[in-house]
Amino acid sequence: MVLVIGSTGTGKSSLLRLINGLVPHHTGGILAGDITVDGISTQLVRPGELAHLVGIVGQNPAQGFVTDIVEEELAFGMETLNIPPDVMRKRVEEVLDLLALAHLRNRAISTLSGGEQQRVAIGSALVMNPKVLVLDEPTSALDPIAAEEVLSILHRLVHDLSLTVVIAEHRLERVIGFADRIIHIAGDGSAEINLPEEILKRSDIAPPIVHLARALGLSDVGLSVRDVRRMTEEIRNSGKDIAAPKLQLGDISISTQNLSLTYGKKRALNNVTTQIYQGEIVALMGRNGAGKSSLLTTLVGINKQSSGSSKICGFESSDLKGQVRRERVGFIPQEPSDLLYGQSVQGECQQADKDCQISPGTTFALLQRIVPSINPETHPRDLSEGQRLALALAIILSAQPQVLILDEPTRGLDYQSKALLVGLLKNFAKELNRSVLIATHDVELVAELCDRVIFLAEGEVVADGPTLDILLSSPAFAPQVAKVMAPRQWLTVSDVLRAVAE
Amino acid sequence: MKTLHPLTWWIWSLLIVGAVISANNSWLAGASVAGATLLVWRYAPDAPWARSFWFSLKIGALILIIRTIVGILIGVPIPGTKIFELPILPLPDWLAGIRIGGVITQERLLSSIHEGLIIVAVISLFGAAVSLTSPHKLLRVTPIVIYEFGVATVIATSALPNLVQSISRIRRARLLRGDEKPSWRSIALPLLEDSLSRSLELAAAMDARGYGVSRKRSRYRPILWRGTDSVVVLTAALILTFTLVALN
Numbered sequence: 001m002v003l004v005i006g007s008t009g010t011g012k013s014s015l016l017r018l019i020n021g022l023v024p025h026h027t028g029g030i031l032a033g034d035i036t037v038d039g040i041s042t043q044l045v046r047p048g049e050l051a052h053l054v055g056i057v058g059q060n061p062a063q064g065f066v067t068d069i070v071e072e073e074l075a076f077g078m079e080t081l082n083i084p085p086d087v088m089r090k091r092v093e094e095v096l097d098l099l100a101l102a103h104l105r106n107r108a109i110s111t112l113s114g115g116e117q118q119r120v121a122i123g124s125a126l127v128m129n130p131k132v133l134v135l136d137e138p139t140s141a142l143d144p145i146a147a148e149e150v151l152s153i154l155h156r157l158v159h160d161l162s163l164t165v166v167i168a169e170h171r172l173e174r175v176i177g178f179a180d181r182i183i184h185i186a187g188d189g190s191a192e193i194n195l196p197e198e199i200l201k202r203s204d205i206a207p208p209i210v211h212l213a214r215a216l217g218l219s220d221v222g223l224s225v226r227d228v229r230r231m232t233e234e235i236r237n238s239g240k241d242i243a244a245p246k247l248q249l250g251d252i253s254i255s256t257q258n259l260s261l262t263y264g265k266k267r268a269l270n271n272v273t274t275q276i277y278q279g280e281i282v283a284l285m286g287r288n289g290a291g292k293s294s295l296l297t298t299l300v301g302i303n304k305q306s307s308g309s310s311k312i313c314g315f316e317s318s319d320l321k322g323q324v325r326r327e328r329v330g331f332i333p334q335e336p337s338d339l340l341y342g343q344s345v346q347g348e349c350q351q352a353d354k355d356c357q358i359s360p361g362t363t364f365a366l367l368q369r370i371v372p373s374i375n376p377e378t379h380p381r382d383l384s385e386g387q388r389l390a391l392a393l394a395i396i397l398s399a400q401p402q403v404l405i406l407d408e409p410t411r412g413l414d415y416q417s418k419a420l421l422v423g424l425l426k427n428f429a430k431e432l433n434r435s436v437l438i439a440t441h442d443v444e445l446v447a448e449l450c451d452r453v454i455f456l457a458e459g460e461v462v463a464d465g466p467t468l469d470i471l472l473s474s475p476a477f478a479p480q481v482a483k484v485m486a487p488r489q490w491l492t493v494s495d496v497l498r499a500v501a502e
Numbered sequence: 503m504k505t506l507h508p509l510t511w512w513i514w515s516l517l518i519v520g521a522v523i524s525a526n527n528s529w530l531a532g533a534s535v536a537g538a539t540l541l542v543w544r545y546a547p548d549a550p551w552a553r554s555f556w557f558s559l560k561i562g563a564l565i566l567i568i569r570t571i572v573g574i575l576i577g578v579p580i581p582g583t584k585i586f587e588l589p590i591l592p593l594p595d596w597l598a599g600i601r602i603g604g605v606i607t608q609e610r611l612l613s614s615i616h617e618g619l620i621i622v623a624v625i626s627l628f629g630a631a632v633s634l635t636s637p638h639k640l641l642r643v644t645p646i647v648i649y650e651f652g653v654a655t656v657i658a659t660s661a662l663p664n665l666v667q668s669i670s671r672i673r674r675a676r677l678l679r680g681d682e683k684p685s686w687r688s689i690a691l692p693l694l695e696d697s698l699s700r701s702l703e704l705a706a707a708m709d710a711r712g713y714g715v716s717r718k719r720s721r722y723r724p725i726l727w728r729g730t731d732s733v734v735v736l737t738a739a740l741i742l743t744f745t746l747v748a749l750n
Contacts, residue, residue: 026706051712063700064707067638068549075722077711079642082718092722110549124711302674326680338675341688355680381695399680 001158001178003196004168005205006185007414009384012168013059015185016134019166020054021047038131051077055125056134059412060141061117062109070112070120071096071105077128095123099153114288115146122150126157132164133157139174140411143287143441145476147174154178170414172207173444173480176200177224196223205415208444208480212493216500225483236488239499244468247451250278253403253435254299258308261294261459268294269306270459276437278402281429283446283467284439285477286456292439293334295456296407299437300331313402326356330396332389332406337380339392345383346376352395367394370424386417393424403435404428410442422449447471447479447491467491508639510731515631517738522623525745528616531623535562538630546633557666558629562622569621573614574606582609641708643725664697672696 004012017023021042024031035042038053058064067073074095078088096102099119104112109120118138125133135154139147155178157163169175182199185191192199200210200221209228213221216235222228254276261269268291276282284292297303299310301317310317313328320328333339342348349363356363367374370390380388389409396404404425410418426449429436440446446453446467453470455463463470468489471477482491490496515538522531538555546552575588588603644651672692676684708714 020710022706022710026709046715047706047709048712048715051710051715054710056710058703058707060703063703065638066641066704066708066711066713068636072642072722076642079720079722080712080714080716082716082720085720085722088720088722108549128711297674300678302677322680322682325678331678333675333678335671335675338672338692339679341676341691395679 001154001165001167002181002183002193003172003175003179004166004183004185005170005172005199005203007187007205007416008170008386008412010185010187011189012185013136015183015191016056016136016166016168018042019132019134020050020056021045022056048080052081052128053130054132054134055122055128055130057118057121057125057136057138059136061121064121065109065117068108068110070101070107070109073109073120074124074127077124081128091127091129095127098126098157099123113146114141115143115149118142118146118150119153122153130163132166135165135167137169137412138167139169139171141288141408141441143285144174144443146288147441148476151175151178170412171442171444172205173209176207176209179223197221208493209484212481212484212496215493215497225480228484232484235496235500236485239488239490239496241488242490242495242499244466248279250433252276253278254310254312254437256299256308256310259295259298259306259310260308261291261298261303261306268459269298271308272456272459272461274454274461274464276403276435278435279429279433280452281425281436281438281450283450283453284437284456285441285446285453285470290456291459292456293407294459296331296405296437296439300329300405301325326399326401328401329403329405330399330401332392332396332404332409334407334411336389336392339395340380340388342380344376345374345378345380345391348380348391348395349376349398352398356399358398363394363398366398367391370394370420385412386414386420389413389417389421393421397428401434403437405437407439408441409438410440410445418445425449443471443477443479447482506634506734507725507727507731508635508643510734511631511634512640513735514738515627517735517742519624519627521738521742521745522620522627524742526620527745528619530745531619534623535559535619535626538626542630542633547636549636551637551666552633553666555626555629555633558625558632562625562629565625566615566618566622569618570611570614573617574611576600576602580607580610580613582607584608585611639725664700665693668693668696668700 004015006012014023017027018031018035019037019042023029025047031043037050040050040053042050065073066076071092074092075088078091096105099122101116101119101123104116104120109117112120118141122133122135122138133154138150142150151174154165154167158165167175176196179196181193182196183191183193184199184203184205197220200206200223209223209225210221213228213231216232218228218231220231222231252275256272256274259269259272260267272295284295286292294303298306299312299317301320304318312320315324315328340348342351345367346364349367350360352363353360364376367390370393371387374383374387374390380391383391409421413421422445425436428434438445438450450467453463453465453467454461455470463473468491471479471491472482472486472489475483478486479491481493481496482489485496488499490499518534522534539559542552542555546555585606585608587605590604591602593600593602669689672689673684676688681688
């Protein structure tokens with residue numbers, strides 16, 4: 001299993017798509033050099049002719065589905081290659097069993113959860129008996145449990161079927177334990193392939209345990225929780241408990257009372273009652289389809305068919321409109337690009353200045369504080385994932401909202417952009433005494449950033465408490481450092497450093 | 503109801519479109535819109551593409567209104583019962599024969615509505631076919647021989663449903679920016695990029711999975727042409743024959 005790492009925009013996806021010839025056959029561009037897969041040069045054949053050798057699963061599997069039903073989707077590739085029906089049936093059955101999809105075989109793909117869709121996408125690549133399986137960020141949309149499922153299946157395939165798996169991922173903490181080798185793509189496009197230990201010794205892109213090992217000055221970088229645990233026994237015994245930071249809570253900024261929401265027959269939210277205070281950063285967690293996004297959209301008042309009450313700074317959510325909404329609540333949806341419609345970064349910022357009636361240039365100045373290197377002439381579509389989020393944030397923050405709500409902000413972000421986001425949000429909440437609510441699957445982000453976690457399941461609040469308690473109560477949601485340091489209650493590298501220093 | 507063959511509704515709607523145009527009768531046009539509405543309401547699956555029909559109805563209504571207004575304002579006067587009179591806009595000599603304003607007669611109003619209705623019927627029948635058939639299924643029955651054509655068809659037929667889905671997402675995001683009445687342009691731009699990139703993604707996925715490589719293609723679970731399919735198509739064919747024979 002080979003892992004491809006690199007900052008956003010360095011060309012990880014391009015590298016993956018080179019393997020089956022989608023680049024350059026489908027995208028255009030000039031290719032120098034050559035790639036051979038099983039002795040066949042991708043220059044000479046169309047991607048379709050490699051279909052039996054290379055299975056590819058894109059970043060967003062939902063957009064790549066060609067049929068509606070799970071079984072048909074699995075069979076599609078074989079049908080196009082004219083494989084006899086009896087062989088097809090046998091292979092479909094095998095894959096259904098292998099990926100634990102048998103009970104979903106007749107379901108419509110659009111009704112499946114994110115993790116199940118990902119498994120179907122992997123399955124439809126696997127039925128072709130490929131020699132290489134290529135996956136682009138297979139876990140970025142998945143909750144920790146679903147991600148674990150997908151990765152352990154891949155691990156088994158590598159070991160049982162000696163499949164070659166090439167995987168690009170930003171969240172190294174999830175995949176690092178499975179990787180045999182790493183391809184590191186630097187900012188200038190140069191690539192290096194080596195053993196994980198060698199790459200991670202020097203690379204600036206590294207999972208939290210590697211940062212921990214570096215910060216503690218350990219001689220070796222461990223790749224698994226087990227390795228690092230062995231090396232840090234002394235620290236676990238000698239470190240002091242750190243006092244939990246005292247929270248200065250202001251007034252209530254968001255409050256919900258028995259909030260319920262149904263889509264048709266499905267109940268998305270069920271009697272959600274909670275309060276969020278000024279100066280607080282709250283994480284909203286839960287499995288895919290638990291109702292996180294529904295709660296957020298109801299709070300900002302775009303889901304009007306809810307019952308119960310939800311208030312933001314004393315205003316009913318459903319009454320929020322235009323300028324009042326802009327000044328009360330800023331919302332960054334899962335696709336920040338939905339918010340953008342200008343022709344350039346500059347135009348986007350000017351529009352925001354005009355909307356908020358602030359002096360021209362304020363938004364752009366704000367943006368430059370977040371990402372100094374941004375070119376004002378760039379089209380928003382050409383920005384990297386992190387830059388686009390920064391632009392959306394700058395626009396939303398220029399209205400100086402009382403509450404900031406983000407839906408899955410770290411999807412597709414590299415560690416560097418994530419650190420930037422953490423700093424920015426901390427600043428916003430603590431210095432200005434505003435509230436931040438984030439729906440996320442990213443436990444490392446929650447550990448770094450959030451004061452409190454609200455845990456949703458099937459539209460109900462099942463847990464609500466300080467980050468430390470909630471994250472440590474379930475192993476699936478514990479961040480890497482906490483797993484290394486268990487039973488001590490340290491969540492992040494800086495927690496450990498403080499504990500050692502005291 | 504067992505699902506019909508994906509081509510059934512397309513053939514049906516093409517035949518009915520033929521009937522509506524050949525009959526040139528607003529009652530038949532109105533009836534076909536009503537029939538399509540009933541069918542979609544009753545049989546359309548609970549899927550994203552099913553909303554395309556209601557979208558096509560809205561577009562149809564818009565066209566009808568514009569067509570009627572333009573029709574009664576500009577054009578050749580038709581004699582008949584006078585409803586009301588508008589002042590005639592003076593036009594330069596070289597535009598002789600075209601008149602803006604003037605006497606609005608009942609006949610002129612009716613003929614404008616009549617022409618509008620035929621257009622609405624054609625659009626809504628197309629919308630109904632999109633709504634009633636999954637674009638993915640349609641792809642499965644496209645013969646491999648016309649590979650390029652097959653890809654183009656699927657992209658074209660999946661573009662409308664994608665468009666409808668994207669519109670609602672982008673409008674919501676726009677509301678959040680405090681934009682209560684988002685301008686047409688501010689929606690159209692991200693919309694176009696969104697649906698285009700989705701359709702390209704689908705094409706890439708099909709390519710990566712070997713679509714069109716082999717001239718022959720096996721069937722995992724063949725899509726059968728059932729009796730119901732024949733009934734639906736025959737009914738439409740009968741209506742077309744009737745309009746061709748009886749009304750001309």
